[in-house]
Amino acid sequence: MVTRLFFLHALGASAREWDRVIEELEDVGECVALDLPGFGGSADADLDVAGLVDWLAGQVAARQPQNWAVVGHSMGGKVATLAAARARDGDPAFAGLAAVVLLAASPPAPEPMAEERRAEMIGWFDDGHISADEAATFVDANTATPLPEPLRSQATGDVERSGRLAWKGWLERGSREDWQRAAGTLSVPALIVAGSEDGDLGEQAQRRLNLPHYRDARVEVVAGAAHLLPYEQPAAVAALIREHVLPAFGRALPAPFAALLASDRVSRRTRAVIMERHAAPPPGNVLSPEQRAVLAALVETVLPGGADPVDLAGRIDAMLTSGIGDGWRSADLPADAEAWTSGLDTLDRLAGGFADQTSADRDQLLHAVNDASRSADGAMFDAGQMRLWFAEARAEIARQWMALPATMARIGYDGFAVGGDGPRKQGYRRTAADTIEDWQTLETPS
Amino acid sequence: MSGAADTVDVVIVGSGAGGAPLAARLAKAGLSVVVLEAGRAFRPDDHVPDELAADIYWMEERLSGGTDATAFGANNSGMGVGGSTLHWGAFCPRPDPRDLRLRSESGQGEDWPIAHDELIAYVDAVERVIGVSGPELYPWDQARRYELPPVARNAPADAMARGCAALGIAATDAPAALVSRDRVQPHWGERRACINCGTCHQGCRTGAKATTDTSWLPLAVAHGAEVRSECRVVDIERDGSGRVTGVVYVRHGERRRQACRALFLCAGGVETPRLLLNLDLANSSGQVGRNFMAHVATQVWGRFDADMRMNRGYPSSLITEDLMRAAGVDHAGGYLIQSLGVMPVTLATNLARGAGLWGQALVDLLDDYNRLGGIGINGECLPSDDNRLTLADETDAFGLRKARIDFSYGPNERAIDGHARRTMTAIWEAAGARDIFAVDRSAHTIGTCRMGSDGDRAVVDADGRSFDIDNLFICDNSVFPSALAANPALTIMALSLRTADRFLATRG
Ligand SMILES: Cc1cc2nc3c(=O)[nH]c(=O)nc-3n(C[C@H](O)[C@H](O)[C@H](O)COP(=O)(O)OP(=O)(O)OC[C@H]3O[C@@H](n4cnc5c(N)ncnc54)[C@H](O)[C@@H]3O)c2cc1C
Ligand code: SF4
Numbered sequence: 001m002v003t004r005l006f007f008l009h010a011l012g013a014s015a016r017e018w019d020r021v022i023e024e025l026e027d028v029g030e031c032v033a034l035d036l037p038g039f040g041g042s043a044d045a046d047l048d049v050a051g052l053v054d055w056l057a058g059q060v061a062a063r064q065p066q067n068w069a070v071v072g073h074s075m076g077g078k079v080a081t082l083a084a085a086r087a088r089d090g091d092p093a094f095a096g097l098a099a100v101v102l103l104a105a106s107p108p109a110p111e112p113m114a115e116e117r118r119a120e121m122i123g124w125f126d127d128g129h130i131s132a133d134e135a136a137t138f139v140d141a142n143t144a145t146p147l148p149e150p151l152r153s154q155a156t157g158d159v160e161r162s163g164r165l166a167w168k169g170w171l172e173r174g175s176r177e178d179w180q181r182a183a184g185t186l187s188v189p190a191l192i193v194a195g196s197e198d199g200d201l202g203e204q205a206q207r208r209l210n211l212p213h214y215r216d217a218r219v220e221v222v223a224g225a226a227h228l229l230p231y232e233q234p235a236a237v238a239a240l241i242r243e244h245v246l247p248a249f250g251r252a253l254p255a256p257f258a259a260l261l262a263s264d265r266v267s268r269r270t271r272a273v274i275m276e277r278h279a280a281p282p283p284g285n286v287l288s289p290e291q292r293a294v295l296a297a298l299v300e301t302v303l304p305g306g307a308d309p310v311d312l313a314g315r316i317d318a319m320l321t322s323g324i325g326d327g328w329r330s331a332d333l334p335a336d337a338e339a340w341t342s343g344l345d346t347l348d349r350l351a352g353g354f355a356d357q358t359s360a361d362r363d364q365l366l367h368a369v370n371d372a373s374r375s376a377d378g379a380m381f382d383a384g385q386m387r388l389w390f391a392e393a394r395a396e397i398a399r400q401w402m403a404l405p406a407t408m409a410r411i412g413y414d415g416f417a418v419g420g421d422g423p424r425k426q427g428y429r430r431t432a433a434d435t436i437e438d439w440q441t442l443e444t445p446s
Numbered sequence: 447m448s449g450a451a452d453t454v455d456v457v458i459v460g461s462g463a464g465g466a467p468l469a470a471r472l473a474k475a476g477l478s479v480v481v482l483e484a485g486r487a488f489r490p491d492d493h494v495p496d497e498l499a500a501d502i503y504w505m506e507e508r509l510s511g512g513t514d515a516t517a518f519g520a521n522n523s524g525m526g527v528g529g530s531t532l533h534w535g536a537f538c539p540r541p542d543p544r545d546l547r548l549r550s551e552s553g554q555g556e557d558w559p560i561a562h563d564e565l566i567a568y569v570d571a572v573e574r575v576i577g578v579s580g581p582e583l584y585p586w587d588q589a590r591r592y593e594l595p596p597v598a599r600n601a602p603a604d605a606m607a608r609g610c611a612a613l614g615i616a617a618t619d620a621p622a623a624l625v626s627r628d629r630v631q632p633h634w635g636e637r638r639a640c641i642n643c644g645t646c647h648q649g650c651r652t653g654a655k656a657t658t659d660t661s662w663l664p665l666a667v668a669h670g671a672e673v674r675s676e677c678r679v680v681d682i683e684r685d686g687s688g689r690v691t692g693v694v695y696v697r698h699g700e701r702r703r704q705a706c707r708a709l710f711l712c713a714g715g716v717e718t719p720r721l722l723l724n725l726d727l728a729n730s731s732g733q734v735g736r737n738f739m740a741h742v743a744t745q746v747w748g749r750f751d752a753d754m755r756m757n758r759g760y761p762s763s764l765i766t767e768d769l770m771r772a773a774g775v776d777h778a779g780g781y782l783i784q785s786l787g788v789m790p791v792t793l794a795t796n797l798a799r800g801a802g803l804w805g806q807a808l809v810d811l812l813d814d815y816n817r818l819g820g821i822g823i824n825g826e827c828l829p830s831d832d833n834r835l836t837l838a839d840e841t842d843a844f845g846l847r848k849a850r851i852d853f854s855y856g857p858n859e860r861a862i863d864g865h866a867r868r869t870m871t872a873i874w875e876a877a878g879a880r881d882i883f884a885v886d887r888s889a890h891t892i893g894t895c896r897m898g899s900d901g902d903r904a905v906v907d908a909d910g911r912s913f914d915i916d917n918l919f920i921c922d923n924s925v926f927p928s929a930l931a932a933n934p935a936l937t938i939m940a941l942s943l944r945t946a947d948r949f950l951a952t953r954g
Contacts, residue, residue, distance in 0.1 A: 302808070327506065398798035415643075445813045
């Protein structure tokens with residue numbers, strides 16, 4: 001499995017700003033710190049935000065990670081979020097994105113910035129280049145306390161060698177572009193970090209402008225830092241990245257599955273729905289914590305050793321919360337949300353605490369429920385209703401589990417990879433038993 | 447309410463198997479035709495080979511009761527320009543002459559008010575338009591010819607062929623409404639040859655499979671018909687004498703009106719009767735909603751030593767009609783057997799619900815997905831007074847009461863189910879399957895507005911015309927007087943052409 005972290009620096013910085021962060025992360029994955037076009041000595045370029053995202057697509061695709069995270073600082077944060085949006089929409093270049101980290105990140109919305117400050121910074125190029133004094137003003141204004149040497153010189157040196165097109169392009173246009181609609185809502189897990197001493201892009205701005213785009217996000221504030229977090233608090237930043245990225249990498253789909261999903265045998269739309277489903281479900285609010293625990297225990301009994309019980313219970317709660325069911329229900333049961341809460345409560349009552357029982361006892365009880373031979377006084381559902389609800393519940397549990405990409409990978413199912421977006425869809429050339437095509441590399445459990 | 451002031455000759459509600467062929471034929475005859483379809487329009491490329499993401503099903507809630515409550519949603523009804531043909535399996539056996547005369551033959555069920563020869567002429571016309579692939583020689587009908595060679599068999603089909611051969615049961619490549627070679631569809635474009643992707647039920651992305659949106663509807667539009675998507679018909683307007691004057695429909699939240707001289711309801715076996723019952727129309731016989739039928743669709747499954755990967759290939763590539771009238775049986779009618787290719791989510795749901803499985807047994811079977819193989823039937827279902835569609839007290843987003851469908855097998859369905867289990871188990875044993883088990887299932891939404899010659903016992907006459915309202919017609923799965931063992935869509939399309947011809951012949 002090729003696991004990589006891509007680092008995108010801030011305006012006027014370079015790949016070097018990550019040096020001390022990366023030192024601490026080498027065991028997490030291969031760290032790729034990039035120079036954005038026009039910075040760090042790379043060729044100057046006049047790219048708008050879409051152009052920057054395209055550039056990143058090229059960088060990522062060239063390294064073909066199967067499991068990767070993007071860490072974006074300030075200006076790089078806007079690019080990171082929009083890359084995540086393209087991953088969500090099925091762009092093959094960004095397939096396999098597992099986590100996003102934003103540091104004092106510029107949001108998809110126009111970045112809050114005082115106009116005089118913007119004008120001043122644009123003006124630095126009036127004489128052709130940014131002077132040492134101007135660079136020092138910039139770096140010092142963005143740190144809580146002046147950086148120690150040689151870091152301060154490194155940082156100011158990077159500002160000085162910023163390309164004019166890249167610098168002005170960002171300030172005049174890129175930072176002002178409004179990408180809120182394209183960003184939409186993202187399910188990829190995000191860590192949003194703010195420096196406690198930052199100004200325009202501090203915690204408030206992060207909560208207001210970046211957080212709403214991420215369904216599964218956490219905001220962290222790093223003390224003793226303003227805007228240049230990787231320089232100011234590299235250890236704290238690295239620890240946060242590690243803590244966020246490791247579990248996300250741990251949930252990655254197996255490498256052959258990830259590679260197949262990224263291939264041209266899969267349409268964008270298919271890739272998008274599969275990745276979306278692989279992410280954590282949106283929060284549900286139909287079930288109480290107790291009902292969720294009973295449901296998790298039910299999942300464990302219906303699919304032992306199969307589904308992750310807590311995850312699947314969350315998915316069913318999300319399904320109930322969305323109100324989108326499977327198109328029908330038993331006429332003897334109430335609407336889905338009520339049926340599930342009543343069914344779970346009744347099950348808990350029949351068991352005298354379903355979640356606390358051994359799996360053998362739970363299984364035995366389910367057999368009795370299935371025979372309609374168990375009822376409890378005062379329970380919401382009678383024996384007949386419990387029988388019907390249990391049929392519905394186990395079908396829904398099986399349905400949700402089977403639809404997960406991780407389950408497809410587990411059983412060696414490649415039926416989603418039957419045609420990309422080209423005019424000729426690939427399909428299968430072989431259909432007879434015990435024949436297989438070269439591209440079919442997913443393993444079947446033995 | 448906004449409305450088109452123009453009165454059109456014909457409004458057709460629903461663009462599936464029942465609505466689309468007649469739209470084409472009426473438009474071709476020079477009538478002004480508007481098709482109103484509740485669902486969206488798709489291009490083949492829009493479909494997604496994923497069972498949960500496919501968005502071509504009618505997912506609004508229906509209530510299902512009875513001892514053999516039938517599943518709705520993705521199991522049996524479509525929504526979209528193309529109706530259920532968007533996700534149908536394209537398995538298209540022809541109706542058997544004996545099935546049309548089941549009552550005369552067995553004293554049970556109903557006879558159809560249409561002669562088989564006449565119906566088959568229309569079936570033939572349908573097949574020529576949509577393109578059907580099939581075997582060179584059809585063992586049960588020597589004269590039959592198919593335009594295109596059969597599609598590739600998949601692993602379950604090979605297993606079924608093996609099992610049938612061992613038992614002396616004739617089996618052959620199934621007639622399938624798909625093109626096994628590239629073929630130009632007039633007024634639409636090139637339909638690409640089937641690529642064996644196996645995702646017919648999620649929508650065909652190559653245009654190989656026959657759907658009405660790539661065949662009949664473009665033909666209709668070429669002759670001036672208008673197909674309006676995302677238009678939900680919620681009301682039918684009448685004049686003082688009770689004749690239909692137009693419909694009211696909702697498009698993106700806005701109510702609109704379309705005036706018409708004649709109305710064809712082709713909204714399917716559930717929505718057509720539901721609309722009529724909600725509006726209390728065309729029901730002097732009391733037959734609307736009655737005699738709901740669903741084919742007995744029992745499946746038998748087993749594990750194979752071989753790597754089957756049944757999701758590959760056109761799903762139902764083998765058929766036998768040998769059980770249409772088996773010797774020495776105690777049931778009326780019969781059944782067809784087909785090989786199956788079932789996608790994982792549908793399989794998991796069927797195993798959990800229809801086979802009553804959970805626990806380690808379920809996990810082990812699903813883990814073995816690539817080694818499983820199944821066969822299934824489509825079996826006769828007799829009309830019964832107990833099986834009916836009524837209105838629930840709950841209403842939908844448009845204020846119309848939801849449908850409640852009660853369905854229980856009678857003795858004949860149980861007998862067919864039992865016979866089929868034994869037959870299919872024997873075939874599967876002979877094919878080398880292990881750990882064989884059956885899954886209970888029923889399929890299709892048939893009946894509920896049946897046709898007949900007696901206005902006291904039927905909702906429409908043989909021409910699809912309401913006995914109560916002379917400019918109201920029904921043409922979809924709901925007019926079937928009996929289920930027929932053959933899967934329904936080909937017959938529905940044939941009836942649709944006939945209904946159009948009869949309308950043209952009898953209109954003043
Ligand atoms: C998974 C599956 C597989 C199948 N496989 C086969 C097969 O292999 N062979 C076969 O012969 N048959 C098969 N069928 C059945 C076949 O598809 C249907 O029998 C057939 O399409 C029914 O035609 P219809 O005209 O009655 O209804 P439909 O084709 O369902 O058309 C009804 C249309 O009316 C629209 N509608 C409903 N209410 C309204 C309203 N109020 N306003 C506007 N529009 C409305 C609906 O959106 C729909 O598009 C299958 C069905 C399913 C679900
Ligand atoms: S198997 Fe053939 S007919 Fe079915 S969806 Fe695939 S290409 Fe279309």
